[in-house]
Amino acid sequence: MRANRRDLLLFSAIAVSIPLIVILLIRFTPVPPAEEVEFAMEAISRAEKDRADTYSKRLYTEAKAYYDSAMANWQMQNTRFIYFRDYERVLMFATMSIEKAELAAESSISSTSSFEVRVKQKIDTLNELVSKINKLFTTYPLTPETRNRISNGKMLLKEAEIIYRKGQYLQANMKITDSEYLLTNSYENATSNLKDYFKSYSVWKNWVTKTINDSRKNRNYSIIIDKFSRKCIVYQNGNKKFEFTAELGKNWVGDKRVKGDKATPEGMYKVTKKIDGRSTKYYKALLIDYPNDEDKEKFKKEIVQGSLPTSAKIGNLIEIHGNGGKGIDWTDGCIALTDREMDSVFKYAKVGTPVTIVGSMVEFENIVNR
């Protein structure tokens, strides 16, 4: 009986002490910083969503490295005997990971939005440059190399736009940098070439002023052809009466030098003959006195200087005629208008009406900056 009571007592003591020991064991088990590690993971995930891996690479990489260190340290601590574990460094790495990830996300958001704006601005600026190039040089004869560079620049710009629309601003920016180099460089070269074309501008300006003044003084009609702007302007008593689009010779840049060069001459001329009906295949035509004395003198000088072969012949039969409106420069050196426009010009022009042909009525700087 006594022995039974002792066994019961012992059994009860064991039954009570086991949960007690378990409770004590649990109570003194080191607690890992699970919450902080979870926060760190979430912060990195948010930073990734904010594209910190691209736009705030350094901070993002640091955040990831701290997170990996936290995990590695945690795993290492877990291999030790449970009561010898120390999670201090795990907590430290997790906290640093959170800080870096938050900074990375913040920095990425601000640089992404400013980067996006910058890339968009660059795209817009380059598109404006392309428009300018198209406007200035589509019909202007550039070297094949320049054309090639412009074409490649345009293609890269198009690719950049497509990539930009996908939100890949960094890649878009790389394309833009290449495109910008090609386009800007080509534009500068072409502009310098165009500047050469305008070297006679002061002479052209004098011709234009004299033509308009004479029209005013003599109270008559006169015609001015602006080759660069493709304009045919009719003046009456010094005032602009009509303005039409003119089509020129295929090689319109520069003065006419020789027969068959398909260039439109530059100079002060007069109408020598009015032609219509079956006498012209171009609807109606105004023949001008090209070559005049100045042209003949210049031609002879070129022969003497050897810049033209002795077999070269000076051109002739330069007219303002109809059959135009093709939207291209197609004549052999003449100036073409639509038949309807030709009717107007033909009506007011007579033999002796001044026809002044200039490279441009507008200054180079104004053309480039307009």
Next chain:
Amino acid sequence: MKNKVLMGLAAITMVAFLSSCGKVPQEKVDATNAAIAAAQTAEAAVYVPVEFAAVQDSMKAINAAIEVQNSKLFKKFGPITIKLDETLAAANKVAADAAVKKEEVKKEVEGLMTGIKAVLEENTGLMKKAPRGKEGAAVLEQIKTETATIEASVVEAQAMYDKGAYMDALNKVKAANDRAVGINTELKEAIAKVRR
């Protein structure tokens, strides 16, 4: 004797109690990691980036949860096993979705390649019909140069396609297509103007 038996039972119970409750489901962890690696190989990061990132996040959470259990006196891996099953399934789905998306992009590139070749061919025909004055003129020269650039871009896109870089090929061929269509419109307008 009876006491010793009782003491022994109590000790065994305690040891069993203390060391109880499971091991890391390592096989499942390995299988899930392998599935994620397979998804990565299937270029899930390129074709289904959001879904792939979600799977990676899920695996990171599982690794943390495993360490949480490893830190405990009494481990419980049941919920982690369930999560691993879900993540494994998600990784497999992501890999499959990436393959589908890749195929879609591939088909899109193929379609654009065929389309652009047709447009370029049409452009060649249109250039012959273009006004005679264009021959030798700056405009025609520009169109020829641009056509050469487009053709070079198509060759580059084809090389990317052959290497399996369909997304890069798509960007390139799209740009080339836009330019080719632009020239096509320009030529048609020029021809129409002359016919007027």
